[in-house]
Amino acid sequence: MSSASSHSNPFAGPDPATIRLINIRDRVPVTLDATNSSYHPWKTYFTLLFHEENLLDHVDGSINSRIMAADPEWTSIDATLIRWFFTTISRDLFLTVIRDGDDATTVWTKLNGFFTDNKLQRRVFLHQEFTDCHQDDQTIDEYTRRLKQLADELRDIGAPIDDDFLLSTLTANLHEDFGNAASNLTLMPDPSFPKFVSYLKLEERRMKGVKKRAQH
Structure with a gap:
């Protein structure tokens, strides 16, 4: 069970309901597009958000998402992050990276790789x-x-x-x-x-x- 399971615990993770209520357009006011120079500000805004909301373990690969798949709170937050990514990228990028079954780490890695590979x-x-x-x-x-x-x-x-x-x-x-x-x-x-x-x-x-x- 994830650390988010007991929100009275001062060391607990984020509350899925609170994460879902975040207006991602307020926190990440740019659209990632391969045709302009939006990658650096897009990544910077998201990195700040991950730190502010204690979400880094959903994108840095430090936790095996397959093991966490049985935790509904973890999967709920992971789904919210994926929705954030898809909401803040262009349609062309969306069609390039979308694939059923991907977790937030995989989507984040693919989007970053699109701008840093080669x-x-x-x-x-x-x-x-x-x-x-x-x-x-x-x-x-x-x-x-x-x-x-x-x-x-x-x-x-x-x-x-x-x-x-x-x-x-x-x-x-x-x-x-x-x-x-x-x-x-x-x-x-x-x-x-x-x-x-x-x-x-x-x-x-x-x-x-x-x-x-x-x-x-």
């Missing part, structure tokens, strides 16, 4: 896309968000981008209008990605103000 090919592709990521006509928000998403994807497959390379790529691939700002960034003490983004957003705002005044 690591060598993914690493080459993502690294090239990262180094070729230029601001062009994008806003600072759009440009820096995309750069950070690519860095996160590389980290997820075991090929992290170090801070110096991230900052140098961000600076080097700015639009030419930010030439002066790029020079100033190299002089910033204790440089970091959030600091660079904050400075560039202020500079973008200043440049828009100058342009607007010139037009008038």
Whole structure:
């Protein structure tokens, strides 16, 4: 019997009824899709949820779900997790991973594997896309968000981008209008990605103000 069988026990597991009432869209406000960069935030939201609700043993493979199949509370929570996964992924992913009889660990592993398998090919592709990521006509928000998403994807497959390379790529691939700002960034003490983004957003705002005044 699972630890959830006695909810008066301070060491007991989660209550299946409480888990079922969780609005998964409030807790995981993204849809996992193979066509965009949603994997890192999707996984992050779910990992936080697993920790918050004491659900890690349903997805980390530490407990044999076949043994727990006789425990109705365990299987109830497992079914809820599977429903969460299916509710927060695209239809194409759903049709790819769905299979009768899978437990939550299996579904979680398949979904993660879809984005982390074939690591060598993914690493080459993502690294090239990262180094070729230029601001062009994008806003600072759009440009820096995309750069950070690519860095996160590389980290997820075991090929992290170090801070110096991230900052140098961000600076080097700015639009030419930010030439002066790029020079100033190299002089910033204790440089970091959030600091660079904050400075560039202020500079973008200043440049828009100058342009607007010139037009008038």
